[in-house]
Amino acid sequence: MIVKLLAAETDLTSATNVNSATLVRVLNTGSAAVVTRKDFGGNTIGTVTLAANEVAYLDKEPSDTLEGGSGFKAVKIAYSN
Numbered sequence: 001m002i003v004k005l006l007a008a009e010t011d012l013t014s015a016t017n018v019n020s021a022t023l024v025r026v027l028n029t030g031s032a033a034v035v036t037r038k039d040f041g042g043n044t045i046g047t048v049t050l051a052a053n054e055v056a057y058l059d060k061e062p063s064d065t066l067e068g069g070s071g072f073k074a075v076k077i078a079y080s081n
Helices: none
Strands: 003-005 010-012 023-028 033-038 044-050 055-059 065-067 069-079
Touching: 033 055, 033 069, 044 055, 065 069
Parallel strands: none
Antiparallel strands: 003 069, 010 069, 023 055, 023 069, 033 044, 033 065
């Protein structure tokens, strides 16, 4: 898979909309842990557990936030051909 980077990488220590991303690449650099997606009002939309060194591609609304801890590295991306 080829991805197009659209911003600098950040961590998920606190809730962030990851530069208003609609598609986010998340890497878990720590042990198994949960990423939480919340809407603009702070309501939980969903959660996912990522194993150590697992990568996930998460689709979200620009105002939705992700959080999970400093072990998660996240970056705004787009699919590319």
